[in-house]
Amino acid sequence: MTAQSTLDPARRTTRPAPAGHPLAGAVAAEWTKLWSVRSTWWTLLAAVLTMTATSVQLAIYARNGNTDDDPANDSGVVDVGEIVAGSLELTQYVVLALGLFAITSEFATGTIRTTLRCTPSRGRVLAAKASVVGAVTFGLGLLLGTVGAVVARPVLGEWGRAPLGGTVADVVACAAYLALVGVLALGLAAALRGAVLTLTVLFALLMIVPLSLQEPDITVLTRIADAFPGVAGNHFLAGDTEPYPAAAGLLLLAAWTATALALGRWALARRDA
Amino acid sequence: MITLRALTKRFGDVTAVDDLTVDIRPGQVTGFLGPNGAGKSTTMRMVLGLDRPTAGQALVNGRDYRTLRHPLHEVGALLDATGVHPARSGVAHLRAMARSNGVPARRVTEVLDLVGLDARAAGKPGRALSLGMGQRLGIAGALLGDPPVLLLDEPVNGLDPDGVRWIRGFTRRLADEGRTVLVSSHLMSEMQQTADRVVVLGRGRLVADAPLAELIAARPAASVRVRGPEPAALAALGDRLAAEGATVTAADGGMAVAGSTAGRVGDLAYEMGVRLHELTPVAPSLEEAFLELTADSVEYAAGPTGGDTR
Numbered sequence: 353m354t355a356q357s358t359l360d361p362a363r364r365t366t367r368p369a370p371a372g373h374p375l376a377g378a379v380a381a382e383w384t385k386l387w388s389v390r391s392t393w394w395t396l397l398a399a400v401l402t403m404t405a406t407s408v409q410l411a412i413y414a415r416n417g418n419t420d421d422d423p424a425n426d427s428g429v430v431d432v433g434e435i436v437a438g439s440l441e442l443t444q445y446v447v448l449a450l451g452l453f454a455i456t457s458e459f460a461t462g463t464i465r466t467t468l469r470c471t472p473s474r475g476r477v478l479a480a481k482a483s484v485v486g487a488v489t490f491g492l493g494l495l496l497g498t499v500g501a502v503v504a505r506p507v508l509g510e511w512g513r514a515p516l517g518g519t520v521a522d523v524v525a526c527a528a529y530l531a532l533v534g535v536l537a538l539g540l541a542a543a544l545r546g547a548v549l550t551l552t553v554l555f556a557l558l559m560i561v562p563l564s565l566q567e568p569d570i571t572v573l574t575r576i577a578d579a580f581p582g583v584a585g586n587h588f589l590a591g592d593t594e595p596y597p598a599a600a601g602l603l604l605l606a607a608w609t610a611t612a613l614a615l616g617r618w619a620l621a622r623r624d625a
Numbered sequence: 626m627i628t629l630r631a632l633t634k635r636f637g638d639v640t641a642v643d644d645l646t647v648d649i650r651p652g653q654v655t656g657f658l659g660p661n662g663a664g665k666s667t668t669m670r671m672v673l674g675l676d677r678p679t680a681g682q683a684l685v686n687g688r689d690y691r692t693l694r695h696p697l698h699e700v701g702a703l704l705d706a707t708g709v710h711p712a713r714s715g716v717a718h719l720r721a722m723a724r725s726n727g728v729p730a731r732r733v734t735e736v737l738d739l740v741g742l743d744a745r746a747a748g749k750p751g752r753a754l755s756l757g758m759g760q761r762l763g764i765a766g767a768l769l770g771d772p773p774v775l776l777l778d779e780p781v782n783g784l785d786p787d788g789v790r791w792i793r794g795f796t797r798r799l800a801d802e803g804r805t806v807l808v809s810s811h812l813m814s815e816m817q818q819t820a821d822r823v824v825v826l827g828r829g830r831l832v833a834d835a836p837l838a839e840l841i842a843a844r845p846a847a848s849v850r851v852r853g854p855e856p857a858a859l860a861a862l863g864d865r866l867a868a869e870g871a872t873v874t875a876a877d878g879g880m881a882v883a884g885s886t887a888g889r890v891g892d893l894a895y896e897m898g899v900r901l902h903e904l905t906p907v908a909p910s911l912e913e914a915f916l917e918l919t920a921d922s923v924e925y926a927a928g929p930t931g932g933d934t935r
């Protein structure tokens with residue numbers, strides 16, 4: 353065994369405080385952790401494949417709807433942005449997994465104890481995770497939006513349209529949507545701890561409950577459904593003006609994300625690790 | 626310096642740590658002893674801000690761990706679970722820890738060197754690490770920030786004899802450098818080799834807090850176990866020994882003689898013509914002294930004070 357002292361002789365007497373804000377350190381650590389497990393790369397691949405498949409499929413539906421004998425399903429010439437937004441309905445769940453696993457895997461393996469020993473402030477841990485998950489899902493959203501547009505355009509052929517400015521705006525909107533639901537998943541997972549439970553709750557929040565509320569076509573229930581994060585996100589992606597402007601949809605979704613983070617932070621601070 | 630003040634932790638109706646008040650001082654290795662479930666790990670988790678105390682305080686250098694900005698520079702810890710993600714390599718694990726606290730990357734190589742993990746072992750994913758490698762990696766993590774306070778929960782667990790010897794030398798050196806070193810174990814014999822002071826827990830309560838030498842001195846005296854087929858002759862032998870100043874007590878089928886030697890008892894028996902079937906010197910180990918201590922703590926568990934039985 354080496355005989356050298358573990359003490360850095362220069363430090364022994366002075367011990368200066370380490371440089372750097374702890375939040376920056378926590379973010380760097382989360383970044384390192386995210387990219388040092390292979391499952392992250394598989395998730396990215398799965399997201400790209402799902403996006404490709406669903407975009408192609410939605411493009412085929414749109415084209416067939418216009419070319420078959422049934423006039424009821426004619427959608428006319430569609431923007432690729434519409435196809436991209438539609439594809440997120442399914443693809444978002446793969447992206448959500450990224451936000452969710454950023455913390456549930458730590459609970460499941462006990463690595464959360466290492467994380468909290470390095471960064472004892474629970475708020476800081478969650479802020480660091482949210483920054484990394486948000487940045488990665490936003491970047492992934494840009495990639496997925498682009499992939500979706502690129503594969504959908506040729507399939508649509510004469511029934512498709514991809515004005516540059518509009519398409520770029522749609523892709524950025526996609527990225528914003530995915531970043532917000534990704535961080536929403538993270539916050540919820542921090543509160544609920546288990547991956548399966550969190551995914552179930554997300555599924556209910558994003559799809560099952562609002563869908564059941566919209567189903568009977570009763571105005572009150574539909575209005576309630578409009579407050580749910582997935583529906584709000586869809587109004588934002590579609591650039592709707594009814595029942596509220598697109599920007600309000602974005603804000604509503606962001607409010608859900610902020611609430612989930614607050615819930616997660618509260619649970620992290622309260623519970624034993 | 627670790628300061629515990631009336632520290633208490635309850636899990637439901639289990640009181641894991643009960644009104645624990647003790648100071649762990651720098652410059653010495655403090656052994657943290659107690660049988661399984663005594664509350665050693667729980668105490669350490671509270672010091673590290675992982676478990677919230679039900680009552681009381683656990684402070685490191687006078688501060689609550691949760692308020693530390695760069696804690697790895699203040700406290701290093703090895704917990705019972707390694708805390709490495711099964712799919713992440715040991716190096717990546719250390720690198721992430723280092724970055725979180727502004728520790729330069731070269732320190733990762735340094736600590737790996739210190740604990741004797743080569744690049745191949747450190748490159749393995751967490752799930753592929755042997756118990757001993759995991760322990761070494763954990764210790765490497767504890768040393769990253771070169772902290773003045775170290776908490777090691779059963780560090781020899783899973784180590785080979787070489788590793789055990791290494792840990793002993795290593796904890797010694799860390800203490801000699803002036804650090805506060807708290808090492809838990811449920812084996813007194815292990816502590817006999819390393820600790821300067823021992824803090825003994827029994828059912829979450831403080832049973833002893835004393836220099837090791839004091840505990841060793843306080844253990845029951847050595848005795849000689851004597852058995853023979855003729856009770857009357859044996860009793861006569863006992864009387865002679867008692868007259869010589871030995872303490873004789875009846876023990877199953879014979880007697881225990883303290884304050885004499887096997888040689889003296891044998892000579893006397895020969896002189897008196899007493900037939901003996903057994904003549905055994907009995908030296909109570911530190912382990913027994915420890916068991917006695919913790920057994921008491923169970924017996925008096927309902928007592929009003931934390932009980933410093935020194």
Ligand SMILES: Nc1ncnc2c1ncn2[C@@H]1O[C@H](COP(=O)(O)OP(=O)(O)OP(=O)(O)O)[C@@H](O)[C@H]1O
Pocket residue numbers: 636639640641659660661662663664665666667668810811
């Ligand atoms: N998270 C928990 N939930 C419920 N009970 C717990 C929890 N952690 C510990 N305990 C209980 O608290 C008591 C003390 O456990 P602890 O792990 O601190 O003991 P220990 O001294 O470290 O034992 P060992 O030598 O076996 O490691 C035990 O009765 C244990 O069952």
Ligand SMILES: [Mg+2]
Pocket residue numbers: 665666667705778
């Ligand atoms: Mg333990």
